[in-house]
Amino acid sequence: MLCLLAAAAFYMTNLRASAATEVAETVHPKATEKLAATSYFLPTLTPNPNYTPPVFETSTPFVLENGPRPTIIGYSLAGRPIEVYTFGVGEREYLIVAGIHGGYEWNTIALANELITHINEHPEAVATDATLYIIRNMNPDGEARAIGVDGRVNNNGVDLNRNFPSDNWVADWDRDGCWIYRPTTGGLYAGSEPETRSVMGFIKAHKIEALISYHSAALGVFPGGVPWEEPSKRLAKALANATKYAYPPIDTGCEYTGTLADWAVENGVGATVDMELRNHRDTDFDENLKALKVFLSFIP
């Protein structure tokens, strides 16, 4: 009898134990494996199963042979990288931004590629106390979409040079004297676009002395600030003198709102300009090489 009781008790305990295990297994799934943060960045001999390569196309792929790799500061709406090339290690920092209007102003991207290639071959172009950053294409989706008027905006139809949260940002503006070839907006809100935020983040993380935002075509050199700020006017005059682009710029009656140049001077950059190449085809390389020398010695 005692034996039977003991056996029964043993059997019941086992049942309860296995039931408990079952419950425990259903309620608490296996903990998710956590990898050390650094493991994503370490070089590996075998493919990293956690890495998904970005899928994108560029219409003018640019690879700098025997030069520094670009840093990716963000991605466009379609997932294309926004790259910055860095030359020099000095404490005076300068920034060139090209391609803000994508394929409509594709020659600014071509100019940036030429400047990057040239500076890589002539590193003395950047003085030892200076650092030059070149964002070669701020609007890669626009460039990939079309060369021409259809390539101007980003994939949300936003004019990126009207999307910066400057004091005068507006979603819509009076089109008199302005670009009217396709519908566009300043964005749902100021700084709404990933391309804009990538560049804002980069500028906020540095102490930029001066900035050139390249455009085309033909209107000249526009100083940053509303109204134009003195150091930016001085920079515009110096660059116009080197390139023979128009200064003061041609006034078509258009009011410019939410521009990179205005937002940048309002947020700590010493001097900024919007600078327009002569047409929509040429890079004006020689003129802009002279401009580069003036730019990199400019003290706001």
Ligand SMILES: [Zn+2]
């Ligand atoms: Zn433009």
